[in-house]
Amino acid sequence: MRFNLVFLKIYITEIMSKLYVPNEILRVFKEYYPDVNLNDVEWGWEVPAKIYEASFDNGEVEFEVEITVTGHVLLSEVSMELEDVPPIVINSANQVFEDHSIEEADMIQYSNGDISYELAMKCASSGEEFEAHFRDDGMFLAKGYDL
Numbered sequence: 001m002r003f004n005l006v007f008l009k010i011y012i013t014e015i016m017s018k019l020y021v022p023n024e025i026l027r028v029f030k031e032y033y034p035d036v037n038l039n040d041v042e043w044g045w046e047v048p049a050k051i052y053e054a055s056f057d058n059g060e061v062e063f064e065v066e067i068t069v070t071g072h073v074l075l076s077e078v079s080m081e082l083e084d085v086p087p088i089v090i091n092s093a094n095q096v097f098e099d100h101s102i103e104e105a106d107m108i109q110y111s112n113g114d115i116s117y118e119l120a121m122k123c124a125s126s127g128e129e130f131e132a133h134f135r136d137d138g139m140f141l142a143k144g145y146d147l
Helices: 001-019 025-034 087-096
Strands: 042-046 051-057 062-068 073-080 099-110 115-125 129-135 139-146
Touching: 025 062, 025 073, 087 099, 087 115, 087 129, 087 139
Parallel strands: none
Antiparallel strands: 042 051, 051 062, 062 073, 073 099, 099 115, 115 129, 129 139
16 A cells, blocks of 8 residues: 555656746736746646745745636745844734744735735744744734644
8 A cells, every 4th residue: 555655656747847827827926926937837727716826036025826727926035034024023923923933024015915924833842843824913813734
């Protein structure tokens, strides 16, 4: 059984490395990021939501962009330094998760203009790692795990 799971993982990885991204999706991506070389973009596919995910960096910042099959950009996620996260978000995270440290941060800008922050958290006592999502006004939204 273990061999089959390993084979399946290798097969899925191979398929994902050859993901076909339609021209319409590439066109929309280039409208938003005209200076990014498409050869530098790693594409993924979120099956249940039918979303193309483009990941790339500019040497300083990592980006992740989600585009629907209909060509609508849902959100852009940008990595950021912890000192650039608004203090109200940091304070809220420290209150909600007292025994945790903030390891990394991303700013998420949605197509409707809303902004939220995704913080990679780590529990000091158990070592548990997860993501915590906060609105830009510091309101805690959700705890999740990156799969």
